[in-house]
Amino acid sequence: MVSRGVPFLVMVVILGLCTLVECQKPSPCQCSRLSPHNRKNCGYPGITSEQCFAQGCCFNSSVPGVPWCFEPLPMQEMEQCVMEVSERKNCGFPGISPEECAVRLCCFSNTIPQVPWCFFPKPVADCHY
Numbered sequence: 001m002v003s004r005g006v007p008f009l010v011m012v013v014i015l016g017l018c019t020l021v022e023c024q025k026p027s028p029c030q031c032s033r034l035s036p037h038n039r040k041n042c043g044y045p046g047i048t049s050e051q052c053f054a055q056g057c058c059f060n061s062s063v064p065g066v067p068w069c070f071e072p073l074p075m076q077e078m079e080q081c082v083m084e085v086s087e088r089k090n091c092g093f094p095g096i097s098p099e100e101c102a103v104r105l106c107c108f109s110n111t112i113p114q115v116p117w118c119f120f121p122k123p124v125a126d127c128h129y
Contacts, residue, residue, distance in 0.1 A: 024056060029082040029127035030072035031058030038084065043069025074111075080121035081107030092118030 042057035052059040052069035061068040076082050091106035101108040101118035110117045 025053040026056065026058050026072035027075070027079055027082065027127070029079050029124060030075060031060065031070075032127050033083050033087070033122075034058070034070070034073050035084060036060075036063040036066045039067045039070035041067040041069065042071045043067070076107065076109060078107065078121065079124045079127070081109070081119075083119075083122055085112055085115045087122070088116045088119035090116040090118070091120045092116070 042055060043052050043059075047059075047069045049059040049061075055069075056072075057069050058072045059069050073082050073084065091104055092101050096108075096118045098108040098110075104118065105121075106118050107121050108118050
């Protein structure tokens, strides 16, 4: 038999860890630019938006059948560079340097192979929670 205090204890531990790593509510672009079918669960059944955001995760309950509390897209240097890899539109050429990419006023991220590393930014105005 599991004690009723276990869920409370788990939440206290999560919030404590979150405080240690300075969890923050993700930016709107980190949440809204993620396709619902690509969401990775970050919560548990019945989690509230406040609890989800307190864990540094995104919350959106408007799409049934997918996680409502989910991991955000990785943060980039500029908010307009936050997007799914599949959304990147090439702005450079193979081997372009971060400096050459910046001269073109484009985003640069070389963390994922086989995708454009220099890509066009997207307006932040289309981001929302």
